Amino acid sequence: MLTRVKSAVANFMGGIMAGNAGAEHVNGTELPMKFPYSRPEFLGLSQDEIECSADHIARPILTLRESKRLPWGTGYAEVINAGKSMHNEDQGSCGLVTVKKKSSAPITPSKNSTAKRRSSLPNGEGSQLKDNSESEEITFNYWALFDGHAGAGAAVVASKLLHHKIAEHLQEVAGVLRNSAVLPPTCLNDEPEVVSNARTLTRAASLRGSMGTPGSPSSPPTRFFIEKKIPHESLVIGAIENAFKEMDMQIERERATYNISGGCTSLAVVFLMGKFYVANAGDSRAIIVRNGEVIPMSSEFTPETERQRLQYLACLQPHLLGNEFTHLEFSRRVQRKELGKKMLFRDFNMTGWAYKIIEEDDLKFPLVYGEGKKARVMATIGVTRGLGDHDLKVHDSNIHIKPFLSCTPEVRVYDIAEHDHDANDVLVLATDGLWDVLSNKEVAEAITSFLSNCDPDDPRRYTQAAQDLVMKARGVLKDRGWRISNDRLGSGDDISMYIIPLLHGTKLT
Ligand code: MG
Numbered sequence: 001m002l003t004r005v006k007s008a009v010a011n012f013m014g015g016i017m018a019g020n021a022g023a024e025h026v027n028g029t030e031l032p033m034k035f036p037y038s039r040p041e042f043l044g045l046s047q048d049e050i051e052c053s054a055d056h057i058a059r060p061i062l063t064l065r066e067s068k069r070l071p072w073g074t075g076y077a078e079v080i081n082a083g084k085s086m087h088n089e090d091q092g093s094c095g096l097v098t099v100k101k102k103s104s105a106p107i108t109p110s111k112n113s114t115a116k117r118r119s120s121l122p123n124g125e126g127s128q129l130k131d132n133s134e135s136e137e138i139t140f141n142y143w144a145l146f147d148g149h150a151g152a153g154a155a156v157v158a159s160k161l162l163h164h165k166i167a168e169h170l171q172e173v174a175g176v177l178r179n180s181a182v183l184p185p186t187c188l189n190d191e192p193e194v195v196s197n198a199r200t201l202t203r204a205a206s207l208r209g210s211m212g213t214p215g216s217p218s219s220p221p222t223r224f225f226i227e228k229k230i231p232h233e234s235l236v237i238g239a240i241e242n243a244f245k246e247m248d249m250q251i252e253r254e255r256a257t258y259n260i261s262g263g264c265t266s267l268a269v270v271f272l273m274g275k276f277y278v279a280n281a282g283d284s285r286a287i288i289v290r291n292g293e294v295i296p297m298s299s300e301f302t303p304e305t306e307r308q309r310l311q312y313l314a315c316l317q318p319h320l321l322g323n324e325f326t327h328l329e330f331s332r333r334v335q336r337k338e339l340g341k342k343m344l345f346r347d348f349n350m351t352g353w354a355y356k357i358i359e360e361d362d363l364k365f366p367l368v369y370g371e372g373k374k375a376r377v378m379a380t381i382g383v384t385r386g387l388g389d390h391d392l393k394v395h396d397s398n399i400h401i402k403p404f405l406s407c408t409p410e411v412r413v414y415d416i417a418e419h420d421h422d423a424n425d426v427l428v429l430a431t432d433g434l435w436d437v438l439s440n441k442e443v444a445e446a447i448t449s450f451l452s453n454c455d456p457d458d459p460r461r462y463t464q465a466a467q468d469l470v471m472k473a474r475g476v477l478k479d480r481g482w483r484i485s486n487d488r489l490g491s492g493d494d495i496s497m498y499i500i501p502l503l504h505g506t507k508l509t
Contacts, residue, residue, distance in 0.1 A: 236275075428498070
């Protein structure tokens, strides 16, 4: 078992150019790709340029061309890893997405699929499709980063499709969101159902079918119809959560047809009606830098931060551990000679530590093992939320990892009208390659300092700031290693980042 675990760890950590190794055991290379490997569309790179960007020795930092603009003047920069995988496995997607009114007329499948595609094209194309229902449209700005592992397939698919899923789910509640005077009714049809006192959702709505209509002779006492108030922003959060779930299900479904290798973390931001919705599943990170101060907008989901959820699941369904792992955590690896002795441990219900007598079962490998960036679930993976990974197994076993990996994002909301912003206030999104080597404080100081010295009218200032940050995290090649300030180790991972100016959003409210 130990040999197997060591081998699994070595495989996951990867050697030079091991990036596509996962594809072989996942789907088989004979399956077609759902989408060809590429860099983010908004970079507008040719195939030759994509190949040049994958130079693991030079590690060129890619930014937007002069001719390219992202919404709000958003800055973007990226760099490939130092050799851990052949491709840059980060992906990105950004644009203005239009959610059209849901048609009440019967729609043929082909027409429906076209309408859906048009309704949510990235990079603002969707907004050009005006028709008689224009006034019924809502639009949202969208920025997303996906950090792939064990292949780029899942990250590429998510970068092409997640915003469509979000648009489709927002379409379900668009009628309610458009009319701020009307809070969500119990049922949402194309024409929202009007029910008496329908300013709230009814918790007991599902009981109506069997218990009759409130107020009718057969209706139960009114105390059973407690009205639960659902704020509009909760409807947006629900739409995003369900979009993540549907994206994950589509990857699971289509992996039999396409080569959708590996999995990916997902950090997606929706700006809708004056609020940022920052949805994170994985170990990328979002922070707001306002007046030089850091406001965290996400938390990372790792084996350490999610230990109790993982242990609880394993405790409820021990068969998921395949008789190879224990859900308990010990202060160190238990050895056979310690049977019958006391050791400190933690179960799912504990944040503190206590002693227990070591038994035979405790000799199994821990479900969560390792510290910091080396912590792993079942000695296999270092993130606990994301999309894909449906075929990921413990090395040389039939034990699936997926039940422990959740596709559910944490969504945080930031109301831009609640604060004053200036041109140096930004929302920063970046994959873990940046945060591995730079702290929130260092990033905030670097951005504030850089922007303060820029021409405020320079439209490329946020892109230049992103380029500067990626350079600070990558460092320079010195003595066969990448080094950053104070001779610290630079990041050897892929790095992608957006810098989004908040002042632009303020103007939209
Ligand atoms: Mg990474």
